Amino acid sequence: MRKVNATLSVTLDGVVQGLGRPDEDTRGGFTHGGWGGKYNDEVMAAEMGKGMAEPTDMLFGHRTWTDFITAWATRTDDNPFTTHMNAATKYVCSRTLVNADAWQNSILLSGDAAETVAKLVTEDGRDLTIIGSASLVRDLHAAGLVDSYTLLIHPLTLGTGTRLFEGNAPLTEFELTSSVTTTKGVIIAHYTRL
Template sequence: MRAITTRMFVTLDGVVQGLGRPDEDTSGGFIHGGWGPQYNDEVMGRELAKEMAKPGDMLFGRRTWEDFITDWGRETDGNPFTTHMNAATKYVVSRTLENADAWQNSILLRGDAAEEVAKLQAQPGNDLSINGSASLVRSLHAVGLIDHYTLLIHPLALGSGKRLLDGPAPLTEFELTGSVATPKGVIIAHYTRR
């Protein structure tokens, strides 16, 4: 069975919306987009590089997949993140996409997210990682499909925005399996679902 790991950038009050750019996700009138880059530093880069060095496939929701195509799918800059993302098999869960041809090595999973991912998880193959895709993470968390959570907890509270684990979900306990604090105050915490 394939393990699923999610890697999420989150504020202290649980917001995951609009990390990278002011226009990344303004839904619901969100005005705090672009809150994350000011916290990037060498330690965070090194820790993320360790994660990306592990072999595995990627799992995306439609919106994040389309956003990542712009940021990563057309780059040939020699960046190890770019190389990893372009080489990895990318599964995109969507009921609205016609195909996944816009980014190499992408496979479209149509239908209910939890059902499609459960089928994929049961197949032999590489472990799966989710970067972003908060709606997908919430759906999979609600049915217990995510095994590992890497949270990059940023030292700020926004007061509004989409939350990581908002909505109905079963009682879930986690074991802290490792953590690193960056010089800019981000805590990178690794949890495994018990």
């Protein structure tokens, strides 16, 4: 059975929206986009590189997949993340996409995400890694489908923005399996569901 790992950057007050750049996600009038950039360092790159070294398939929500196309699909540099992102099999969960042809190696999972992913994890194949896609993570968490989390906990609060767990999240216990603190105070914590 395939496992699902979710990797998200989060603030101390739980915000996951708009990490990368000011225009990344302005829904709800969010004005703090790009909050994560100044926290990148070699420790974070090395830790994320370890995750990329594991052979996994990717799992995306529609919005994040579309955003990642602009960031990764046409890049040809020698960045190992570029190679990984473009070579990986990418499953995209969407109720509205007609196809997933816009990015190589992408496969559309139409319909209800929890139902389609529940079926996918029973099939033979590599484990699945979610990067971002907070709405998808919430849906899969509620359905008991997230096996582990890698949380990059940034030392700031924003006060506004989409939070990792908005509304009800079922009681789920996790074990902290490892953690690393970066030179800029980001705690990279790995949790596995008990």
